[in-house]
Amino acid sequence: MAEKQQRLVLSIIDFLKDSLDDIKADDKEGIEVAIQCIGEAFGVDPADEQQVARLSVKPATLPTIFDVFLKTREKVANNNTAQASSSASTSSQPKTTSAEDKAQAEKFKQTGNTQMSSKQYDQAIESYTQAIALDPTSAIYYSNRAAAYSSKGDHLSAVGDAEQAIAVDPKFVKAYHRLGHAQYSLTDFRAAADAFERGLKLDPTNAGLKSGLENANARIVPDDDDDDGPPPLTSDNGLSSSSARGAGGGGVPSMADMLAGLGGMGRGGGGGPDLASLMNNPQMMAMAQQMMANGGLANLMQNPAVANMMGRVQSGDMPSVEELMGDPTLRDIAQQFGGGMGRGA
Structure with a gap:
């Protein structure tokens, strides 16, 4: 069973267990039976502390992951609607950010940096958000907000901002480091390694990316689907099993x-x-x-x-x-x- 599937199954089991207090007493037994059957079917044992430590995505939970998905989908839909409306109303180039807006955005960024130094992560996130609103073409603002999200433990939001920074400027190396760090913190080591590798293609001498890649590769566990099994056992006289x-x-x-x-x-x-x-x-x-x-x-x-x-x-x-x-x-x-x-x- 692939590790990524087992992570999803463990998240589902955790969600069902957390929901037991919110459902009718008559339905609890059915949910408990479902938890047991799901775990056995996918080889996930919530009582196995070592397995839980390896598969858990905490502090993220299934509801928070789903919430990020809904927000991302809504944001994409709004962007698509705005772009379609803009294309229908005018055939001219999109309005560029004014110099005044850029200057104000920089001030919000500096404020956010100061708040980060003081570990005021929520305030820093708000400052970077205001900077993005004024100048959404700057990859730095998304990258800085990703750092703020990671600092407060919201690595899922950090992944979203890091990917947005890369979308704005695919050559902005620091965004790949932010993305790799967030994925590593979510224990998605394959995704983390991929992010670090993409960054190293742009900056092969970057020590931070190299270190991140080594750490991620060291934690990757081969999927069962990729494992062809151990080689045939042989006896001392050379006979195969x-x-x-x-x-x-x-x-x-x-x-x-x-x-x-x-x-x-x-x-x-x-x-x-x-x-x-x-x-x-x-x-x-x-x-x-x-x-x-x-x-x-x-x-x-x-x-x-x-x-x-x-x-x-x-x-x-x-x-x-x-x-x-x-x-x-x-x-x-x-x-x-x-x-x-x-x-x-």
């Missing part, structure tokens, strides 16, 4: 492969024979094939004595054949599934 499963299925290695792996480890610690030579015994091979065919291998691997032996082998404590055959349980198993092995030992 598909060869090691054998006809018994269920991921249990075949007896032939198991003995080959044991043989590759050399002689037993007790001075016993080289187990690899057992692979040359036709009777041993026939035993392994018979066990795979009748399901005995699966039962064998469930035996506690066998499990203990395999655990010792994996930890590097290689038992000798004499030691194995000295165990009554293992000896009985060997005699049951291949008398030749018991007698040979």
Whole structure:
């Protein structure tokens, strides 16, 4: 499941949980069941603190994200309406900002900068907004307001202003840094990396953009959809996991492969024979094939004595054949599934 989808699902679950107090008591049980079903369907567990920390978009919430969308759509619609009205009324070029308006806008910007220094972020936002109203062609005003929004934790609004600054002036490098910082704060590390990379194309030596890109790339988690899975596991003798499963299925290695792996480890610690030579015994091979065919291998691997032996082998404590055959349980198993092995030992 892609991480971006899980973030959305977690936001939906948080919204539903926060809404429980606002709905009728008769409907609460249905909402709680829906929360559980949605979480299970998308692999999101609200009780998993590590997963929540990785997927959460707080301080943003689903309602605030939706509110930004509505405001953006309304603003775009109003702009389109104004442009259409202007085109219908005159074919001349749009009215340019007067020198007087530009001068006044600069004063509002300076005021906003002073307020930012004093951490008066709301007042700074208002000052930059007034500057934008007088001169909407300045990318600096949008960029400064994005910084003010980020400083107060409203990173979604900062994203909107940074993108607007880029739309006004695509070569204004600082806007890409504002955008990358806001996206990083929202834990959308892929989007943050993209913003920093776009800025570096304009200013390849910008240290801030380089640092931001490195930090964003370090936090990116590959989506499950892009993961082709780990490479096939191989045993010490080079056999792939598909060869090691054998006809018994269920991921249990075949007896032939198991003995080959044991043989590759050399002689037993007790001075016993080289187990690899057992692979040359036709009777041993026939035993392994018979066990795979009748399901005995699966039962064998469930035996506690066998499990203990395999655990010792994996930890590097290689038992000798004499030691194995000295165990009554293992000896009985060997005699049951291949008398030749018991007698040979």
